[in-house]
Amino acid sequence: xxxxxxxxxxxxTEMGQEVTMRxxxxxxxxxVFWYRQTMMQGLELLAYFRNRAPLDDSGMPKDRFSAExxxxxxxxxxxxxxxxxxxxxxxxxxxxxxxxNEQFFGPGTRLTVL
Amino acid sequence: xxxxxxxxxxxxxxxxxxxSLNCTYSNSAFQYFMWYRQYSRKGPELLMxxxxxxxxxxxxxxxxxxxxxxxxxxxIRDSQPSDSATxxxxxxxxxxxxxxxxAGTKLIIKP
Numbered sequence: 001x002x003x004x005x006x007x008x009x010x011x012x013t014e015m016g017q018e019v020t021m022r023x024x025x026x027x028x029x030x031x032v033f034w035y036r037q038t039m040m041q042g043l044e045l046l047a048y049f050r051n052r053a054p055l056d057d058s059g060m061p062k063d064r065f066s067a068e069x070x071x072x073x074x075x076x077x078x079x080x081x082x083x084x085x086x087x088x089x090x091x092x093x094x095x096x097x098x099x100x101n102e103q104f105f106g107p108g109t110r111l112t113v114l
Numbered sequence: 115x116x117x118x119x120x121x122x123x124x125x126x127x128x129x130x131x132x133x134s135l136n137c138t139y140s141n142s143a144f145q146y147f148m149w150y151r152q153y154s155r156k157g158p159e160l161l162m163x164x165x166x167x168x169x170x171x172x173x174x175x176x177x178x179x180x181x182x183x184x185x186x187x188x189x190i191r192d193s194q195p196s197d198s199a200t201x202x203x204x205x206x207x208x209x210x211x212x213x214x215x216x217a218g219t220k221l222i223i224k225p
């Protein structure tokens with residue numbers, strides 16, 4: 001049963017700390033998306049990669065967020081330093097290039113910054 | 115004004131009712147229209163996918179697109195408590211374009 005996995009599932013941290021979220025896309029998928037979901041803003045695209053290359057990260061606050069794909073089985077999203085306004089659920093999704101319409105989402109990382 | 119507008123609800127209906135969920139949009143370039151379903155504390159999952167105008171049916175679900183009115187709908191027949199979830203519409207101008215998402219409508223089906 002192929003699925004996207006994300007770790008950690010929950011993270012509570014203090015303001016100013018570094019947070020790293022990890023995602024394992026479905027094997028064979030060549031596109032990875034990072035989203036943030038809040039009650040106020042809904043689902044926001046932060047960044048996405050095709051064949052491990054970043055295509056668009058315009059949705060991310062550049063001064064504190066960074067996204068990478070060190071290899072085809074791992075995508076990371078880092079926040080440094082974290083702020084209370086970063087509290088949200090962060091989703092990773094994967095899919096195929098030329099089929100962005102069908103994205104397979106992971107279970108999300110619920111982040112709380114105190 | 116957002117590119118995609120969706121009433122966040124909640125929408126509460128009795129079991130067995132027909133449910134109508136809707137989104138409006140402003141970008142006439144959108145060609146692909148999707149409905150994703152999101153259960154509480156889970157990631158969204160693709161439910162229905164329509165290209166251009168027209169209807170598409172899958173079991174109890176029907177997706178309808180009216181490009182002249184820039185309006186899309188999802189109908190659920192014989193609604194079940196297990197249909198209780200948030201339904202998000204999403205649209206794109208092409209199959210390799212990023213999705214533009216609605217806010218999601220929370221649906222509650224009362225037994």
